[in-house]
Amino acid sequence: MAGRPTPRITAMQPEPLPNLPPRYLRTPEAAKFLGLSGRTLEKHRTFGTGPAYRKIGGRVVYRLEDLQHWAEAGARTSTSDPGLGAATTRRPGRPAVFARR
Template structure:
């Protein structure tokens, strides 16, 4: 019964993946910020693809990084 597909995380696992505390991720969700999530039967889940997209959206491009990219 605890066999959740790898591509879907509960809040504690999603928070760990993002390097955040559970309460921080909960607060972000309640404020309408943070990664997209699923709500199934009152439970909250995060898809791996949505966590990765959230991380990619947080990348800050600097002048130095653009110069190094060529």
């Protein structure tokens, strides 16, 4: 509309309802938040290598805090850094294969 100034956002907006419990994300939203495909997140869940999740009414949901914690567990400072966590795509019980056949 002509004549109405466009509001400027100069600071982060406060959370709309800070007294509510943490927001839960479904698999597609959680995957997007992590920069993964939904299928990759499902595989992590199947292999037990992914972030903590909950089942509410038969639906899988992730807490934002759990997604952030899992991503931080994968933090490394170099390619030789073993890190402290296990944000990995390797299946448990299957050793990595590096030798050529």
